[in-house]
Amino acid sequence: MFESVKQILIEQLRLKNVEITPESRIKEDLKADSLDVLQMLMTIEEDYNIMIPEEKLMNFKTVGDIVNYLESIRK
Amino acid sequence: MKLVIDCLGGDQSPGANIDGSLRALDRYPDLELVLCGDEAAISAYLAQKATPEARAKISLVHAPGVITGDDKPTDAIRLKKDSSMMSAIRLLREDETVSGIVSTGATGSLIAAATLRIGRIPGVIRPAFCPILPTMDGGVVGLCDSGANVDCSPQQLVQFAIMASAYMKVNFGKDSPRVALLNVGTEAEKGDDLRRETYKILSQLPFINFVGNMESRDFISGKYDLVVADGFSGNVLVKSTEGTALQLLKKIKRDIYSRNVYKLGALFMKKMFEEEKEFMNYQNYGGSVLLGTEKVIVKGHGSSDEAAVFACIRQAYTMATANLRDIICAEIEKAEGFMENIG
Numbered sequence: 001m002f003e004s005v006k007q008i009l010i011e012q013l014r015l016k017n018v019e020i021t022p023e024s025r026i027k028e029d030l031k032a033d034s035l036d037v038l039q040m041l042m043t044i045e046e047d048y049n050i051m052i053p054e055e056k057l058m059n060f061k062t063v064g065d066i067v068n069y070l071e072s073i074r075k
Numbered sequence: 076m077k078l079v080i081d082c083l084g085g086d087q088s089p090g091a092n093i094d095g096s097l098r099a100l101d102r103y104p105d106l107e108l109v110l111c112g113d114e115a116a117i118s119a120y121l122a123q124k125a126t127p128e129a130r131a132k133i134s135l136v137h138a139p140g141v142i143t144g145d146d147k148p149t150d151a152i153r154l155k156k157d158s159s160m161m162s163a164i165r166l167l168r169e170d171e172t173v174s175g176i177v178s179t180g181a182t183g184s185l186i187a188a189a190t191l192r193i194g195r196i197p198g199v200i201r202p203a204f205c206p207i208l209p210t211m212d213g214g215v216v217g218l219c220d221s222g223a224n225v226d227c228s229p230q231q232l233v234q235f236a237i238m239a240s241a242y243m244k245v246n247f248g249k250d251s252p253r254v255a256l257l258n259v260g261t262e263a264e265k266g267d268d269l270r271r272e273t274y275k276i277l278s279q280l281p282f283i284n285f286v287g288n289m290e291s292r293d294f295i296s297g298k299y300d301l302v303v304a305d306g307f308s309g310n311v312l313v314k315s316t317e318g319t320a321l322q323l324l325k326k327i328k329r330d331i332y333s334r335n336v337y338k339l340g341a342l343f344m345k346k347m348f349e350e351e352k353e354f355m356n357y358q359n360y361g362g363s364v365l366l367g368t369e370k371v372i373v374k375g376h377g378s379s380d381e382a383a384v385f386a387c388i389r390q391a392y393t394m395a396t397a398n399l400r401d402i403i404c405a406e407i408e409k410a411e412g413f414m415e416n417i418g
């Protein structure tokens with residue numbers, strides 16, 4: 001799951017030579033703005049065929065938050 | 076050159092959208108179109124109106140759902156995935172051979188869908204909406220932004236100037252568009268921090284023909300080719316201008332009918348009134364474009380007829396052919412270097 005989220009982040013944010021770990025902060029470390037975050041989450045929604053509740057959309061702080069959420073709804 | 080046409084959502088859809096498409100195919104031999112909407116209805120319409128040559132250049136995507144102005148944009152683009160607009164956006168995103176979209180559907184949803192699903196050109200902070208209005212000297216003026224971004228930074232306004240200058244050059248042949256900043260006075264120190272800071276940067280950028288601040292009353296005077304504004308002020312400006320013109324026309328018409336002597340006088344001025352109406356007819360000036368996205372986005376007026384849809388397709392074709400995306404990308408990169416030096 002982490003690897004697939006990481007891949008989406010690399011493509012969406014056009015990241016090069018940036019280390020991505022579950023602890024990476026999306027805005028501060030990966031330099032994503034609010035639009036990048038929304039865009040990335042919508043790609044995840046489409047890829048995983050899920051609907052992330054609106055109140056959750058802007059509350060993911062780290063890459064691990066997204067991975068944990070996706071794993072929790074898969075259970 | 077391939078474009079996708081959203082055939083639902085307009086007041087005269089799908090007829091006007093299909094008729095405008097057929098006219099564009101007739102005009103541009105290298106053009107191919109994908110029409111999104113109710114496949115059966117579009118096929119039946121094409122069977123009556125399209126020549127075999129035109130029909131061969133059209134492919135269809137069945138997407139009968141409609142996004143309306145009542146739908147909340149962020150919900151519409153996530154929940155109405157099978158609508159004509161979202162199907163067209165999906166095709167634009169996934170098919171590298173499709174260069175742009177023309178839609179007469181809901182503006183907010185189109186802006187949100189294009190921004191979130193098509194993505195931004197590298198370096199662009201936020202895409203911006205740019206309509207075109209007629210000016211008193213028979214020319215046109217662009218306004219960027221007219222509503223996509225309510226809150227803006229000086230850097231965003233500078234990017235609007237850069238992107239829309241490139242657009243005015245490519246689509247309207249303005250070699251060095253005269254750019255003005257919407258403000259409450261013309262002097263450099265007028266306005267709030269946003270306007271003063273933007274003024275400072277714009278006046279130092281060598282590749283923007285910045286001519287200073289503009290008061291709203293001079294918007295369609297013909298003194299400017301492009302007006303830069305935050306989306307909130309820009310939206311107020313464009314709607315006040317259109318509203319004032321329409322109300323004034325209505326009042327003149329009502330006054331003419333109030334007295335026989337006025338009616339008699341108006342008879343001699345009938346042709347002039349028709350010319351004025353034509354001058355103010357938005358359908359002659361094409362649609363509004365979203366600047367700063369990876370692909371071409373053109374939004375036609377909701378009540379667009381065949382001529383208006385054709386004008387929108389012409390705009391999209393011109394932007395895609397000139398590769399406006401690459402021009403904007405290079406100009407934004409160039410500006411970043413300058414802005415770092417300005418500090």
